[in-house]
Each structure stands twice: as C-alpha cells, then as structure tokens.
Amino acid sequence: MIQRETLINWALFALLPATALIALWMDEPFIITLATKVAILALAGVGLNIALGLGGLVSLGHAAFFGIGGYAMGILASHAQSYAPLMQTPVLIEGTTSMPVIWLVAILASALAALAIGALSLRTTGVYFIMITLAFGQMLYYFAISWPAYGGEDGLSIYVRNGFPGLNTLDPIQFFAVAFVVLAAVLFFAGRLARAPFGLALAAARQNPERVETVGLAPYRLRLVAFVLSGAVTGLAGALFADLNRFVSPTMFSWQMSGEIMIFVILGGVGRLFGPVAGAALFILLEHVLGGLSDYWHVYLGGLLLLVVLFARGGMIGLAAGREVAHD
C-alpha cells in the first residue's frame, strides 16, 4: 500500500522539474531560476532536517555551513579568475572553476566546521544548543564582514558561473538540472538514512537519550555524526546557492539565513523527508507573488505563515498527508 504522504512526496518532486520545463517552453527563464532557487534552498533544508528533524538538534547556526559552502565557491573561483594561487606553501593550491571540485571542497570544509562546532555545541541541549549554534554562526558572520581579503561586507562577485563537465551552466535549465539532480540524490540518501539503524538510534536519542544510553549506544556520537552530515549537505547547498547568484556575501552567514532555512523545514513539516522541498517552494512562491502586491507585503506573508502554524500541524506535508502514521 502506498501511503498518502509518499504520493504527495512524489507529486511535489515531479512538480519542480515540471515547472522548470513549462517555464522553458514559455520562455520564462526567470521562473527556471526560481525553481533552481527552490531546489537549492530545499537542499539546505534537507541538510538541516537531518539534524533537526531526525536528531532533534535545533541548530540556529546552519547559516555557518551555508556560508562556508558559499565562500568555498567564492574563494576558489575568485582565485581561478585572478590566476593567483590560494596558497603556495607548503603545497600549491590553485583556484578552480570546476563545480565538482568546488562541491567537494564545500562539503569537506563545512563538514569539518560542523565537526568542530558540533563537538563543542553538543555538550549542551535544548535552548542552550539553539543559542550556542547561533553564537558560532554569529562569530563567522562578524568575521566575514570585517575580513577584507574577500570583500568584507561587500562580498565577492564571480562574473561567470562555474563549469560542470559537459554542461553549459549559464543556461538556466541546465543549471537547474544540476541542482535538481543533486537534490534528488541527497533526498534519496536522507530517506535511507532515516530508516537505517543509524536513523532509528538517532531519532531515539532525540526522544529519550537515557534510553539510548541504557541499550549501550552513545547519544553524543550519534548526534555528532548527524550534525556533521547535516552541515555537509547544507554546505553543498551553499556552494550551489553561490553559483546560482554568482555572488557570495556575509549575509549567507547571518542568523536570518539560519532562521530562513529553519522556516523552510518547519513550514514543510519537521522530520518529513520532503518537508523542506514543500517549505522552500511555498516560501519562495509567497515571496515572489506577494512582493508585487504591496510595499507592506511582509504583513501578508506573516499572516499566511501564522495560519500555517496554527492550523497545519506537521507543516504543509502534515496538512496534506493527515495524521502521521508510524512506519516500521
């Protein structure tokens, strides 16, 4: 039997490329760009959801990883543009404009940052965890603002989008395809993760860490691994986002960014695999549609969000799929 949520997930999943293709047909490249933005921000949300939904780790500092991913792209590409190596001693590191390489660097860098931040932050729990992750995010934000080498608050512009072998990434639909495939792959991975032994233990540690300890599993390690995976995925999304805009700036590190990623997740439905996709899509759509309505469109956006929280328990997906069915 296929559950209703699964059906909705597939429909949502198909909607994104369908939108992009229709936009292509109607010659509305900007709509494709919007779809790409949805895919990328959803990816960031999927990353956060690993920590937040599965592990119950409410991180208000995921902009740190998003920003690190973004700056990985910005720094590598700017060095490639200026032909100035990134580092000469002890090993020569050159810039690059190859997306796969940039992704790898973004993933590694943000995973490393997540390891460090997570190792420290996970000593705390609950609201304290929210705040300490926020603190680390803010440290990076202020650092990025006042660090002159890569533009400070002005950020870094990369005039041409980085390349992907065999594709013309400047063509909106091709870049969309890249982002979408990455999202699909990560969704597949995250879906398996939730059902795997690791996922079971992690989610149990969210509900009752004492219980997990008593069966001989260490919650701290489970959480740390989840946090690193989560940070890495969000970092990858950051690199893609920077490529979408061909621009990075410290706003990628801001707490509002962390908040926005979290909003996607909550809006779509915490812990639901496709929640971030639904959340990001709805948010971007609202932003786009309402933005034209009035100078004071935030009032309407706020009102709509409020309605969703009050009346759609379990987010958009929860609303559509009905009461959660425990699956085993």
Next chain:
Amino acid sequence: HEGGVKVGMITTLSGGGAGLGIDVRDGFMLAAKMAGNDKLEVVIEDDQRKPEIAVQLADKMIQSEKVDVLTGIIWSNLAMAVVPAAVAQGKFYLSPNAGPSQLAGKGCNPLYFNVAWQNDALHEAAGAYASDTGYQNTFILAPNYPAGQDALTGFKRFFKGEPAGEIYTQLGQTDYAAELAQIRASGADSVFFFLPGGMGISFLKQYASSGIDLPVVGPAFSFDQGILQAVGEAALGVKNTSQWSKDLDNAANVEFVAAFEAEYGRLPSLYASQGYDTANLLLSAMGKADVKDADAFRAALAEADFASVRGDFKFGTNQHPVQDYYVREVIKEGDVFTNKVIATSLTDHVDAYAAECSY
C-alpha cells in the same frame, strides 16, 4: 516599442532602510511623471536590502522583463553584487545612490553611470571642511565594514591635521557610551562620524546629553530630511557635507522641491533628489539616442545634458559626477528641522579613483 526605454528599478522598499529606497523611487517617478514621456516604462522590485535577492531580481529584470536600463540600488554591497553582472550582460546601470570605489576605479565600465557620488566624496568634503575651519585633531569614527573604512580613509585624504582618535564601531551598534568617553578623554577639537541610519541617531542623541561640547562634522546621510526629525534638537548646528540641499538656489531645484512637496506631502530628501536627477539624466539621453544603439545612448548619457537640481553637473572620465560639495548646517524652520547651505567645501571635485579607470 520604438525609441522606448524599459527601466528596471531594484531598490529597498521593505524592512530596515526602506525609507531611502522609497525616496529614490518617488524622486525618480516624479521626474518621469513631470516629463510625461510615455516611452519610459519602469518596473519596480523590492530587494529587501538582501544582496542575494537583488541578484535574483536583476536576473529577472534582464531575463524576463528584458529591461534596457537598471537602476535603484541604495547600498554598496548590493550594487557590488548586481552591477558587474548586469553591465557584463550589456545593460546600462545608472546608480542613484551607491558609489563603491571598485566601480569608480579599476572596475569601471562604459555602461555604468553614477548619478550620485563616489562613496568617499562626502567624507572627503568633510575632511576638507574640517581643515578649512582650522580643526587640528578631529576624532573620527565609523562602523567596521568596507563603507566605514572608506569613510575614514576619505576623510583623512583631505584632512590636514592629525586625528585625535580613530574608532571602528560595530555595525548596528546602538550604544555609544564607551566611544563618548573616549572622545571626551582624547582632547580632540572636533568630531567626525559616519554612522548611517539608526546608528547616527543614537550617537547624536547620546552625544547631546554627554556633556561633550565639540563641533561635529559628518556626511549628509545622518542629517538628511527623513532622519532629522528623529534626531531632533541634538542635531542643531551640526555641519554636514552634501552635493545637494533643499535651499540650493537654482530653477531646477526650486521646481523639484515644490513639485515633490505637492505630490507626496513631505519635504524631499537627498535620496529623492538623486532619484529625480537619475530619471532626468535618462530622459535627456532618450531624447537624443535610441537605447538599442548602445554607443550612441552611452554618449548621450555621458553628455549629462539635463538640468540637475544640484546646479552644475557633469561626468568625469569614469562616468562619476564632477560636482561641487556644500557644507550644510542643521537648523530649525518653524517646527521642522532642516538644512541650510553655509559654505562650499570642494568645487568641481573629481573622485580619487578616476585616474585608475580606463575602458
């Protein structure tokens, strides 16, 4: 349609700093309305002061709206995110407010025109004024971000004395007790600050009740029409530098101030004047060339053949203004706080980066 120009205006209309964007927009639209030119079409979008949003809106303007000219951005960091890519795609960009140094110097572009000022200019004018007035050791402060660093550099470029102290405050800081104590202890003979928006309001109010009695100089941003009412008495007597003032006595300005008040029921601000000039520059070029002929249109823009509300206006080699900078004093006219021109600080001033620009 034939000879028409489609303008994409990306500016800040919601959230913090929306007042500036709204004024630029209103000034621009006023000029368009007064010209009655039905070949000018304007699309306006709100960037929420977020660079990423600005970039995406620029994509939208270029890809979907197919605009010919972009304008509207208030903030340097947003301009740096949008302008290089826009001109690379063959679009004109007319800046009504931000003038980052990169775009004035090495990064200048034939399609980029700045109708306001290069970022350093008002600070340079303030430095020059401070020296002219005989200040020897001004205490200078600005927030710690690129525009703040440029501000202090710009001030020092024309200031002949030795700063008594130089402080970078936090971006968004609202309490200045510590800085005020440092100023008091520094033995300075005057104070220069660049603290845009609410930071400036906070600083001035706290300055006023701190018991420090030194003369204050600053760029126009913290003393502009929109913000002065919020500062109140604390601003009275402060000298600030600007390329425009409500009381500049030229025909274009008199007409502008009256029309703006009639249309919107408030006094125009610096930003409104810049938006107004931007539209008039564009209209003047439209009368001379077709925007599809980029070279001709560019030449028409470069002539700057319009009646600026600032009086004399021309472009330098890097297509940034060569203009006079005035010193204004904050006064009270009846119930409203406003500015009065008291001196001219720099005449026909060319920005510091023009020499680095070559196309």
Next chain:
Amino acid sequence: MTEPLLQIKHLRKAFGALVATDDVSLTLYPGEIHALIGPNGAGKSTLIKQIAGNLAPDAGEVWFEGRDVTPLSTVERARAGLGRTFQISSLAMDYTVLQNAVLGALGRRGTVWRFFRPVMRDADLRARAEAALHRVGLMDHAHKRTADLSHGQRRLLEVAVALTLNPHVFLMDEPMAGLGASGSKRLTGFLDDLRHEAPILLVEHDMDAVFALADRISVLVYGRIIATGTAEEIRADPLVREAYLGAEDAA
C-alpha cells in the same frame, strides 16, 4: 563456590549532608535473584544508578565479571552486559512498541554505523525484538505508539527492551510498580524463569513478589545494608519489620 558476577565494594555516595549510599557492599551470583528492599528514600535507586553508571560514587568500586567497571560510562557498562530497567518508564515515546524493542536489539548488536539498510527489515533484529515482546505479552500491541500504551503496558515494555539486550546481569528498579495483580503475578512467574538466563538484582516494594522470588534479600535503610538473608530470615528480622515491613506480614 562460584565467583560473583557482580560485586559492589564499599560504595559511598552523599548528596550534601545526606549520605544516600553508606559503605554498601553487595554480591550477585549466577542464577540468583537478589532482592534489595528498604524504605522510600533509603537509597535503592541511587545504588542502581551507581551500578549502571548514571551516577558516579564518591568512593568504592563496582566489579562486573571479574573487572573493575567503576571508571566506565553508562554506555560502556551497558555494552559490557548490564541490562537495566527504570523505576519510572524511560522509553522512546514516539516510537512503536516494536521500534523500541528493535532499538534494544540494535544496541545489543552494537553497530549503528549503517546508513542504508532499512532497520525494520533486518530479520535478525526483528526476530530478537519480537521474541522479547512475546515473552512479556506485548506482541499484540507491537504496532502501537508507545505513548498510547497504558502505564502498566509501558512497564512491561521496559522489561522487554532489557530482554533484547541479552544482558549478563539484570538491574531492575521496581518492575512490578504499576502492574495490576494479574500483571504482577505473570511477571513474577516470568522473572522466576529469567534468573537462569542471567541473575537479577531486584529492587521492589511488592513483598509478595519479593518473597516468592528472592534467593537472598538485602535490606537498605538510610543508605546502609542492615540485613541480608533468605526470605524467612528477613521476614523474621524485627529490625526489618519495624523499619520496613510494618504489620503487613504479621497477618
């Protein structure tokens, strides 16, 4: 004589001025049920916590299977084979009953670093979990959310999870609490068998169960063991009667 599986040596723990565990020594031999009884607040749960590793003693040692486990963490002790149930149920409430049991089985296997195989389709884990649920009689409720169980049912699940761990020693803190008369009777019968798999250190206020099950009984009062002996000896001990049993058993 065989070696004790679990040996507590001169354990001491104070909370401020209150000495909750006062030089307690205790042994648990293979195949036995050793009951620990005593008034409320005597320090029974505190002692269990120190054995399981949730609480660090101020002094003394815990030896398990011939080695000193005092420096080990809760997780390490659980892995070494100490299976514990809580006085107040401590379960993953959003999970189904079966998922809770599978979690136990997973802990017993020890490796969670698998990111791909769906855990609920793992035949081995599932079999182990279902067997445990069968034994406590919760198999009918396997697919219920744990939060939807009644109080007594949760107590049983608590025991079932401990079973999936196949521990070498059970530490049970009031497993009967909240079970009705029939439930207690059933669990009593069940624990009677269980002792052959692994010995049990049993904290319990249900005297019917304790007297029916325990090979040895230790009585803890104000953190000190005041008596250890068989059911008969304890029942007859006037000190114990006064401090703990009251008139109940005189009847």
Next chain:
Amino acid sequence: MSLILLIEQVLNGLQFGVMLFLMAAGLTLIFGVMGLINLAHGSLYMVGAFAAAAVAGLTGSFVLALLASLIAAAAAGALVELLVIRRLYDRDHLDQVLATFALILMFSEGTRWVFGSFPLFLDIPAALAQPVSLPGGILYPAYRLLIIAIGLAIAVGLFQLIARTRIGIQIRAGEADREMIAALGVDISKLYTLVFALGAALAGLAGALVGAIQSVQVGMGEPVLILAFVVIVIGGIGSIKGALVGALLVGLTDTLGGVLLPPLFATFMEASSASSVGSSLASMSIYILMAAVLLYKPTGLFGSTT
C-alpha cells in the same frame, strides 16, 4: 589609558549591562518561566517605543509616554497571547519559532504602515539631559543613571515575584506540567495571559526608555532580541538573577572588548588595521563569551541542571 577613563568605561559596561537586562527582563519571564520561545519579543519592544514616541509627540510629556509604552505593549502582548500564543504552549518549540517569526513580520511592516519608513523622534526630558558629576570627576549622563535605577528595581521586583509569590510558584509549576496545575484548580491560562502581558509591558518600557537615547525605528527590536537571548542563556534560562548577571557580563565584555582590544592590537599592528581587527574581534566577543560559558556550564551560570 588613564585609570579614570578605565573606571568610566567599566561604569559604561555596567550601565549597558543594566540596559540589556531591561530588555532581557520581559524575555526571561516569557521564555524562561513560561517556556515559550518568543521571537516577537523585540516587536513588543518596538511597539513600546513607537507608542511612547507617538504620545510624546502629542502631549510632550515623557512620563505619559512611558505610561503609553507600558499600556500599548501590554495590550499588544495580551492580544497576541489570546489569539496566537495560547495555542502554542503544548506545541513544539519549533512551531513557536515559526509563529513568532510570522508575528515579527506582521508587527514590523504593520508599524511601518502606520508610522512610515523613517525613524521617529523621542527624546529624554530636559531635566535629565545633562550629565551629573560623580565622585572622582566622572561626568555621567543623568538619564543613564535613571536607567540603571529602573533596571535594578525591575530586577528586584521580578525576582520577588517569581521566587517568592504564590503566583510565581504557580507559573513555574505550569511550566513544569501545565495540565497538572490546571487539574489542581489553578487557572493557568489566565495566569499566562497576565504573565505574557507583563513581559510585554516590560519589553515596551525598555523600548521607550532605551529608544529615547537611541533611535525609534522599525526593526529596532531584532538586534536587541538576539542580545537578550544571549544574556538569558549565559545567565541560565528561567533565572532572574542569571539574567542580571548575564546582562552585566555581556555589557562589560562588549564595552571593554571594544575599548581595550584595538589598542591591544595596535601594540603590534598598524593603527587603522589594528582598530578594524580589534573591533571585529570585539563584535565577536559576546558570542565567544556565550560559547565559553556554555562549554564550561552547559545550562548557563544559574540554570538548573534538570
């Protein structure tokens, strides 16, 4: 740096701390005691400041303005509690985050709608506008001394309310188990509305008091909100004493960091880049402080360990 300047800066740090406490006080109540993550607290702060500015503009009286800030913010708080927050107590923290985020959007843009996009005028009364001289030749603004006094009074009052009164006990019991306290016959809903309104009123008062020496503008609440959260977390959630200590620590760190770090860096760096590096480190300093405190004590300085 002269000793007298250093003392003055320490005083500034303490005063900034008290100001932060004023902002954090209402938040502690709502966040720490009621267990509700209220991101819209900054909006209530803004509402207070705007109400004060509006009334001061109309009547010219600062006292009336303060009164207006209290009333307006309390009313807004009560309304928000009745319409929105009430449905969120037994929800996940995350739902509270989203809902109160939505409230920020509505409050901010709604205020802009009503009052326009430019900052408003609110000034301190002339009587308090001059500095007073303190022993040791320190000149100190009278108004700031008033803020210190009010802040300390609120600290004491709140502490008494929460720790000593039966209402305080009931509120804390409600935080531990809402259903149970209701089952014992306490009308916890009404109590929570009152507490929320009180927290809001404190936020509004802080907005008006602080707004008078800063700027009254849309969005003024958000930076404050973050700082107030930092303060509460450092002090330990739910502890009024913690909030006060946390606020003073943050105030001192921020002020002294900004004052001492640049000259420190100047000893081995060129002056203007020392100033910029030093002040960027200073802006990180409170976050570094928070991280350090939490690493040392994961539940804040005065937080309970449960």
Next chain:
Amino acid sequence: MSFLQLRGVEAFYGPSQALFGVDLALEEGEVCALMGRNGMGKSSTIKVICRLLKEARGTVEFAGQDLTRLPPHRAARTGLGLVPEGRRCFAPLTVHENLIAAARPGPWDFARVCKLFPRLGERRDQVAASLSGGEQQMLAIGRALMTNPRLLILDEATEGLAPVVRQEIWSALATLKREAGLSLLVVDKSLAELRAVADRAVILERGSTVWAGPMGDLAASVADRYLGV
C-alpha cells in the same frame, strides 16, 4: 442523584476509543474502588472526570454540577483532588512549593501534611526531581490534600511505597473518610486493602463497566475473572 455520577462515558485518544460506556456512582462520604486489569480504562475514566481527557461523551456530574463543559481548573475547584498516575510532581519546584502551589483554604495545610508524611517536612526545600520515587508519591498525595478536596481521586497512589508507608496511608485514608467525611475514588492494585477500605467497587473491562456494587458483594469468582486474582 449521587455525589459523583458517570453515565455512558465514552472517551477517545484521537482516532482510538478507550472508553466504551463507563457507569459509576459514588455517594458523599463513600470510598469507591475502581478496578480492572492494565489498560482497561481506569486512568482514562479519571481523566474524563477531571476534564483532562476532553474528547469524551456521556455525562459526568459531581455535587450536582455538570462537569462535562468545564475547563479542568473549574472542574477541580468544584472539589476534586487528583493524585495522578505517575505522580507528576512539579520537578523543578521544591517540596514546599509543590505543596503550596495550588493550596486552597481548609483544614489541610502544610503542617498537617507534614504530620501525615514527616519525610516531606524533612525534605522541605529539596526539589521534587531529586526525591526518591516513594517520596514523590507522598508529595503527590500531599499536594492533592492541600487543595482541600471533597473528593480525593487516587490513581495508583501507593505505587512504589514501602509496606509500612502504604499501611500508614491506608489508615490515614480510613481516618479521613471516617472523621472528615472525605469521599474517595481509588485505583489500586492491592485487592486486600481495597476490600478493607472501600464501600463499593466498579470493575472495568475493555473500557466499559462490567460490574458495580457494594464491595462486600464482590465475589471471589468475579474478582478472579476480571482482575486475575
């Protein structure tokens, strides 16, 4: 009409039904035992009475008032004192604070509760979270008494108590009934003690009342069939 009367009570946890028709009557000054095996609906019945389980149908009347439409705190103020299953003490509050949090005027005050449970007096300023299980149980009973109820509802209130203490509580309850005329609704697993103290009994099986009557009439065969003793 009885002091407490339930008729045809049904109750739901979301989609699943827990009670299918519970009838119960209790006269003022009486002690009624509510019995049944695990999961049969005893606690759910109590939650319906106290209005903690709102998805319910049927009538609940107490002291002449219809409780079914009152919010929980109003229901409690009609004179219900609840000792809930699982204690539910206010963990971060001290013993004293727990006790005075919901106190209402009447003969029961802090001193009197401490006389009943001296241990609570000894632990006056200790937070409830760090009390032993049995101490928490005493606290929960004391807390309910402090509201000076007319009907005390005890859901497994002797769970986890030492036999001596249990005996004390039972005798205290008997005294309360005798001297203060307090009515009691009791869920407990010890049939022997219930027999001694209760006037009447109600047995639940799968969410419905299957037996009700005077305690003395409860035949061993019935008890065996429904309670498994």
